[in-house]
Amino acid sequence: MKPVASVALPCESYFQVISPAGDQVALQCSDHTLRLVNVRSGTTQHTFDPKMRIAQYNYSRDGHWFAVGLRDGTVEVVPTSGTAEAKRWKSDTRSE
Numbered sequence: 001m002k003p004v005a006s007v008a009l010p011c012e013s014y015f016q017v018i019s020p021a022g023d024q025v026a027l028q029c030s031d032h033t034l035r036l037v038n039v040r041s042g043t044t045q046h047t048f049d050p051k052m053r054i055a056q057y058n059y060s061r062d063g064h065w066f067a068v069g070l071r072d073g074t075v076e077v078v079p080t081s082g083t084a085e086a087k088r089w090k091s092d093t094r095s096e
Helices: none
Strands: 011-018 024-029 034-038 044-048 052-061 065-070 074-079 085-090
Touching: 011 052, 024 052
Parallel strands: none
Antiparallel strands: 011 024, 024 034, 034 044, 052 065, 065 074, 074 085
């Protein structure tokens, strides 16, 4: 398999998820941050603080949004590019 891109990562990462368009990568870093990194430039576009206690995360199917689910039931959705604002909400109930 031929490499498509080589990206200098901003942190030591043990798990990565590539966006559907292939232009961004989500890095789970050894410092417990989660970072969205532009594949072309290598710049970090968004950093999620480890204090958020992220349980799950993934890109939307079209790659325009990135969602994280927190252990307390909160969901945060951030745009992967552009100027749209992040959205955050918490469910009134939580199933175990």
